[in-house]
Amino acid sequence: MFHSDSLFVLAIDVLFFIQVLDNGILVDPHNQNDIAEALYRLVSDKQLWAKCRQNGLDNIHRFSWPEHCKNYLSRVGTLKSRHPQWQKSDDATEVSETDSPGDSLRDIHDISLNLKISLDSEKSGSMSKYGRSSTSDRRNLEDAVQKFSEAVSAGTKDESGEKAGATTGSTKWPSLRRRKHIVVIAVDSVQDADLVQIIKNIFQASSKEKSSGALGFVLSTSRAASEIHPLLTSGGIEITDFDAFICSSGSDLCYPSSNSEDMLSPAELPFMIDLDYHSQIQYRWGGEGLRKTLIRWAAEKNSESGQEAVVEDDECSSTYCISFKVKNTEAVPPVKDLRKTMRIQALRCHVLYSHDGSKLNFIPVLASRSQALRYLYIRWGVELSNMTVVVGESGDTDYEGLLGGVQKTIILKGSFNSAPNQLHAARSYSLEDVVSFDKPGIASVDGYAPDILKSALQQFGALEG
Incomplete structure (x- = not known):
């Protein structure tokens, strides 16, 4: 771990940090003469030393873990929400928007679920029937059921919530x-x-x-x-x-x-x-x-x-x-x-x-x-x-x-x-x-x-x- 006020004579593998922070001299790690010359410059040039030191102190916070997490979460926040926004209805069997489980999704820390539920599938009744069939036809029946459900979902994707609910029975x-x-x-x-x-x-x-x-x-x-x-x-x-x-x-x-x-x-x-x-x-x-x-x-x-x-x-x-x-x-x-x-x-x-x-x-x-x-x-x-x-x-x-x-x-x-x-x-x-x-x-x-x-x-x- 490097300290923020350290001066670096670093190899080209860390080119990114040197170019961004401007707090060191870039050298070929396999060239002894380059390393010796860079060290001599830093020791002999007091202004270069002070400049590199100050740049390190001013910018190193940009690469701390808190800052990294903040940048990552800000980028994630700009992405399209993958959680369902549950539709409202006057049906007594449904729940209101305030009762929606989507409200609690912000507090979920189990990232292993990685859920990506589709509202359109729900509006169109994306649950298909599980059919009983003979041994030879069972796979074909299930494939047909899934294709049917996906077709219904695609056909109603652009309809309004009220129309989709009326035609596909999403109130159930x-x-x-x-x-x-x-x-x-x-x-x-x-x-x-x-x-x-x-x-x-x-x-x-x-x-x-x-x-x-x-x-x-x-x-x-x-x-x-x-x-x-x-x-x-x-x-x-x-x-x-x-x-x-x-x-x-x-x-x-x-x-x-x-x-x-x-x-x-x-x-x-x-x-x-x-x-x-x-x-x-x-x-x-x-x-x-x-x-x-x-x-x-x-x-x-x-x-x-x-x-x-x-x-x-x-x-x-x-x-x-x-x-x-x-x-x-x-x-x-x-x-x-x-x-x-x-x-x-x-x-x-x-x-x-x-x-x-x-x-x-x-x-x-x-x-x-x-x-x-x-x-x-x-x-x-x-x-x-x-x-x-x-x-x-x-x-x-x-x-x-x-x-x-x-x-x-x-x-x-x-x-x-x-x-x-x-x-x-x-x-x-x-x-x-x-x-x-x-x-x-x-x-x-x-x-x-x-x-x-x-x-x-x-x-x-x-x-x-």
């Missing part, structure tokens, strides 16, 4: 904005029957707040939307009981829809995909090229084991999730080794196994279930501190990311939890070394009876005492 805001608290159900370590019963018991425990609209619900899972629908309907649970669905390990964010008029085909599922969320996670996503590489990898594993150990799951794959069925967990590498293979091949993606190891998802590096919760905060103004995440004793590969943080966490303990597959051996340290289970924001309960769940939710303020 998700109910997340009206919720005071959100319960996120992310239990991965139980059988389907237990998961359905846990959901029912949570609904029963919070029946008063649920009916008043003060409490909302989000289902977070590694399952695709096509798997969630039959699971819930078989248990007698309505899709509209939830406000949002974080699907495919966080690569898709869906909202329930009961409006059949908006469906593109009778075969569609009652979900709307948030395409704005996709725009946040698509960074460096390999897409079809990554898919072909992973298919070759799966073929190599099958050839090594002499059986179909891992096969692509076309029905559960989507634009930002390449899913595989694992038929023999002993023939596939653990997640730690698989991540290493992806890095060696320069393939940028998240690798996640389901809790039992039967499902393997590859998703974008910016996608995760915890990141989806942060997106809900930015998109709909749902405070993370008002979220309560319900998990089991263990979970999918991303289980660690659901614990701690600003949100509250309820851990359901009991024999109904199955042991995680050894494929999750991603760390050589104990989970207790990175997660403080004794902190106030984490509570562990035995079982999932309604009264137990109610007491835990009351502890975190999600339910009235």
Whole structure:
């Protein structure tokens, strides 16, 4: 570190500072004679010495860290705002401009989100329907849905807010904005029957707040939307009981829809995909090229084991999730080794196994279930501190990311939890070394009876005492 009143005999690598500050002599660092001559000039010429010294004192503040940050922020401030300016409406289901989550964006310090939400997409109903189709047609249907939504968005981009709202149904805001608290159900370590019963018991425990609209619900899972629908309907649970669905390990964010008029085909599922969320996670996503590489990898594993150990799951794959069925967990590498293979091949993606190891998802590096919760905060103004995440004793590969943080966490303990597959051996340290289970924001309960769940939710303020 140089002092501001120092005189410099510097090499041409720092030409910028010498030219701007005029506080030294520029020399060739490989020429001894030039260095000696410059030193002699500074020592013998008192006026040159004083001039260089004064220039250094007068200008060095221009290159301090505070000044650098000030210049950087001033340049950023001149750029076009990338945050949404939420439109106003007289509809009671919408929020006023003063309630807009955009007002709080100035205080957000988590730069990893790098959100760039488009207002035009929202005005035109940029959430498309998630359709149910055969295995061979699923990809084509999803591509058609996305193209349809983008076409609608482009067609209404230049229209006024009132006209766009009248023609595209933008007044149908998700109910997340009206919720005071959100319960996120992310239990991965139980059988389907237990998961359905846990959901029912949570609904029963919070029946008063649920009916008043003060409490909302989000289902977070590694399952695709096509798997969630039959699971819930078989248990007698309505899709509209939830406000949002974080699907495919966080690569898709869906909202329930009961409006059949908006469906593109009778075969569609009652979900709307948030395409704005996709725009946040698509960074460096390999897409079809990554898919072909992973298919070759799966073929190599099958050839090594002499059986179909891992096969692509076309029905559960989507634009930002390449899913595989694992038929023999002993023939596939653990997640730690698989991540290493992806890095060696320069393939940028998240690798996640389901809790039992039967499902393997590859998703974008910016996608995760915890990141989806942060997106809900930015998109709909749902405070993370008002979220309560319900998990089991263990979970999918991303289980660690659901614990701690600003949100509250309820851990359901009991024999109904199955042991995680050894494929999750991603760390050589104990989970207790990175997660403080004794902190106030984490509570562990035995079982999932309604009264137990109610007491835990009351502890975190999600339910009235």
